Amino acid sequence: MGDSCDLIGYEQQVPGRDVVQISDPKILIPGVIPIPAPPTMRPLAMLLVGLASLLVALPAIVTASPTTIHMGRHDRIVIVGGGPAGVHYATLLAKKGFTKITIMEASGEIGGKSNTITDPLGYPHEMGTCYATSLYQPVFHLLKEYDPTNRLVPFLPGVKGHTWVNRDAIPTGDYNAYVLQLAAQVVGPLPVQQLIAAVNDGFAHYIDVHTSIFGVYDYGLPPQPTNNWARVSMSGLDFLKQNNLLVLEGFFRFVFQQQGYGPLDTAPAFYMLWWVHPEMIRQRQIADSQGKPWTFILSKGYQSLWKAMVNAYPNQIKVMYNAQVFHIMREEAYVYIALFKNGEPDVIFADHIVYAVDLSRNAPIPTDMYGIEKPLFGAEFASSAFVVTLFDSDAHRNESVSQCNPKLLGQTVHNYFPRYNITQLQQGLVWRVWNNQGMYRTTWIGSSVSFESVLDVVVYNNRLIQRVHMT
Numbered sequence: 001m002g003d004s005c006d007l008i009g010y011e012q013q014v015p016g017r018d019v020v021q022i023s024d025p026k027i028l029i030p031g032v033i034p035i036p037a038p039p040t041m042r043p044l045a046m047l048l049v050g051l052a053s054l055l056v057a058l059p060a061i062v063t064a065s066p067t068t069i070h071m072g073r074h075d076r077i078v079i080v081g082g083g084p085a086g087v088h089y090a091t092l093l094a095k096k097g098f099t100k101i102t103i104m105e106a107s108g109e110i111g112g113k114s115n116t117i118t119d120p121l122g123y124p125h126e127m128g129t130c131y132a133t134s135l136y137q138p139v140f141h142l143l144k145e146y147d148p149t150n151r152l153v154p155f156l157p158g159v160k161g162h163t164w165v166n167r168d169a170i171p172t173g174d175y176n177a178y179v180l181q182l183a184a185q186v187v188g189p190l191p192v193q194q195l196i197a198a199v200n201d202g203f204a205h206y207i208d209v210h211t212s213i214f215g216v217y218d219y220g221l222p223p224q225p226t227n228n229w230a231r232v233s234m235s236g237l238d239f240l241k242q243n244n245l246l247v248l249e250g251f252f253r254f255v256f257q258q259q260g261y262g263p264l265d266t267a268p269a270f271y272m273l274w275w276v277h278p279e280m281i282r283q284r285q286i287a288d289s290q291g292k293p294w295t296f297i298l299s300k301g302y303q304s305l306w307k308a309m310v311n312a313y314p315n316q317i318k319v320m321y322n323a324q325v326f327h328i329m330r331e332e333a334y335v336y337i338a339l340f341k342n343g344e345p346d347v348i349f350a351d352h353i354v355y356a357v358d359l360s361r362n363a364p365i366p367t368d369m370y371g372i373e374k375p376l377f378g379a380e381f382a383s384s385a386f387v388v389t390l391f392d393s394d395a396h397r398n399e400s401v402s403q404c405n406p407k408l409l410g411q412t413v414h415n416y417f418p419r420y421n422i423t424q425l426q427q428g429l430v431w432r433v434w435n436n437q438g439m440y441r442t443t444w445i446g447s448s449v450s451f452e453s454v455l456d457v458v459v460y461n462n463r464l465i466q467r468v469h470m471t
Contacts, residue, residue, distance in 0.1 A: 066467055077352045078104060091313060111303040124304075152296040155293065206276075213273070326339065335351065354443045
């Protein structure tokens with residue numbers, strides 16, 4: 001999964017305190033002494049006049065190719081959001097030699113949607129990010145470097161009782177049976193080996209179709225399908241129907257729909273094609289042919305990894321917990337950040353700000369958005385709710401686990417899978433964000449500008465850091 005939401009609404013109420021709109025260069029909060037701004041800060045009225053002229057001078061034009069991001073070694077870099085994207089990017093900056101990196105995390109711990117709870121017996125339970133496939137090599141490299149005792153544990157969905165999928169109120173005992181069950185509805189009740197062959201033929205056809213749309217590329221943000229939008233501007237299920245791929249419906253319902261990315265009937269086909277990269281198919285087939293697992297969980301949980309990464313750079317990375325940002329204004333010489341720190345108002349100045357938060361939920365973008373930025377970040381994002389519950393019970397093996405004396409141990413509600421709609425994708429917003437990273441002292445990372453998975457935010461950051469030039 002991606003990142004936690006660390007920004008509160010610009011005019012949203014905070015428990016015990018009202019956030020008021022800033023009307024001059026100081027924070028106005030009832031009962032609190034105003035915090036003065038630097039002498040060079042212009043009043044908001046002057047800022048709005050200047051912004052209006054900028055909007056005339058700067059129409060919605062974006063760069064045709066990715067920009068270089070310039071920052072000084074000792075620049076103050078503030079990352080808003082201590083989820084996987086924010087933590088990983090902080091370590092990349094530290095490895096590059098930057099010395100003043102601050103992560104502002106709204107909660108009391110880092111990890112964001114990577115939230116691991118340990119039960120009384122000492123077993124970790126993932127309340128967010130949970131799986132890794134053979135495609136997660138960039139994440140495996142991080143484990144080897146920062147958290148080597150956090151081992152990969154094979155997840156075996158083919159073991160009866162390990163995975164239960166309900167369809168038409170008929171339970172099926174394991175993942176492989178479910179995939180073949182749906183395949184049989186398309187090709188008929190063939191012997192098992194023939195059903196397996198039909199699914200493998202479907203995989204080969206899917207790879208051909210995928211390549212004909214996007215070409216060959218490494219996993220991550222797909223190339224913009226400029227001349228092929230008509231082929232992907234539909235739901236995932238319609239895409240399978242139009243390309244004679246319904247034999248793979250069970251596979252896609254497991255790897256896409258069950259992971260929280262929305263029903264195939266309504267989810268944009270583009271995101272399904274993004275997530276199910278041809279290399280994912282190949283890695284699965286290789287593992288199956290060798291009798292090896294291709295899906296894993298972590299022995300200590302994902303949150304252990306992010307904590308270990310932050311702890312590796314104590315002199316370069318500082319984490320500010322319980323820091324809720326509610327206002328950001330970018331001046332020519334600095335970035336002005338207003339926040340509540342442990343419930344008390346505070347102000348921080350930065351030379352560069354990195355947004356590593358979910359932009360679809362109460363995340364106020366800077367008040368001084370320029371004409372270039374407004375089409376990119378002023379658009380509304382769709383998102384989903386993803387609820388994870390951990391409970392214990394006294395159920396017998398032949399009973400539902402929730403049937404006998406269930407005891408709630410923990411529950412987490414995630415704002416999940418922020419995404420553009422088909423029209424916004426056709427306008428190229430996700431690629432325009434990529435090309436304009438670093439403009440106006442601002443970088444945007446995390447699931448809102450890539451995809452809701454740890455693999456995606458890590459791959460995105462790995463590519464983005466290559467554009468960072470130390471001045």
